[in-house]
Amino acid sequence: MxxxxxxxxxxxxxxxxxxxxxxxxxxxxxxxxxxxxxxxxxxxxxxxxxxxxxxxxxxxxxxxxxxxxxxxxxxxxxxxxxxxxxxxxxxxxxxxxxxxxxxxxxxxxxxxxxxxxxxxxxxxxxxxxxxxxxxxxEEHKRQRLEAKEKRAKEPPTKKFKSSSNSSLHPGSSNIPGASMYHFGHQVPALGNIPDEYLPPNNILFLQNMPNDITQLILTSLFGQYSGFKEVRSIHPAKGIAFVEFDSEPQAMMAKEALSNHLIAPDHKLKITYAKK
Structure with a gap:
């Protein structure tokens, strides 16, 4: 309790x-x-x-x-x-x-x-x-309406546009902005897809890790959260990895806890959901 x-x-x-x-x-x-x-x-x-x-x-x-x-x-x-x-x-x-x-x-x-x-x-x-x-x-409503009108005049936020290269094949990640594929998981183009556009699921995609990162370190970090299953497809040279949980809510808990975690000096962990 x-x-x-x-x-x-x-x-x-x-x-x-x-x-x-x-x-x-x-x-x-x-x-x-x-x-x-x-x-x-x-x-x-x-x-x-x-x-x-x-x-x-x-x-x-x-x-x-x-x-x-x-x-x-x-x-x-x-x-x-x-x-x-x-x-x-x-x-x-x-x-x-x-x-x-x-x-x-x-x-x-x-x-x-x-x-x-x-x-x-x-x-x-x-x-x-x-x-x-x-x-x-009445004055309160007037001020709120003025604030709303002011926000409406501000430049609109740039909306996310998906890549037009939808026919890319695995291994084509050398094309700027293209997606990469690793072990069946589609890796979003680095720095291109905001978190809110990635639908939640039970697999997390990790980026911005040091090139000496190990599976043991990630297992120790994510293993403290309920539902942790395994670290998958780790690529230290690229600074990326996948971490799988038993369920989507459990993956969400770990993502919210460790996003921007300082995993090494000058390396804040970036976490999004993997594309399936």
């Missing part, structure tokens, strides 16, 4: 089984939180922003889990979780009192929900629920 968050009442805290989270998740190792892309918001707010949530948790179960954990710190006005790509792995919890938000961050920061420690900070903007209470909802 997972320990309750610091500062929570153990008699009230419900174990993950109450959240309809699979039992297998209880035995998975805790995955270190990611390095923040920007400095956290430290200005106290009634609303807290949570990221690094496990994206495999269904929204109803996630909302219930967050409610059970955070209601111990005060009255909750709203819990915002969305199923769109931009909001995956994130949530907002709106408290009636600011003191509740302050205590919740202190008490729950780093608490692992289904193997991933929550990263919590104050929200950068006021929530609708609070704007309604303090009478500023």
């Amino acid at each position: 997972s320990a309750p968050p610091t500062g929570a009442n153990p008699s009230v805290y419900a174990p993950p089984t109450a959240f309809n989270i699979p039992q297998s998740a209880l035995s998975t190792p805790v995955i270190p939180p990611p390095t923040p892309k920007q400095s956290p918001c430290t200005t106290p707010n009634n609303t807290i922003y949570i990221n690094n949530l496990n994206e495999k948790i269904k929204l109803p179960a996630l909302r219930k889990a967050l409610s059970t954990i955070f209601e111990q710190y005060g009255e909750i006005l709203d819990i915002i979780v969305q199923d769109n790509f931009r909001m995956r792995g994130q949530a907002f919890v709106v408290f009636k009192e600011q003191e509740s938000a302050i205590n919740a961050i202190k008490g729950v920061q780093g608490f692992a929900l289904q193997g991933k420690p929550m990263v919590i900070q104050y929200a950068r903007t006021k929530s609708d629920a609070i704007a309604i209470i303090d009478g500023s909802i």
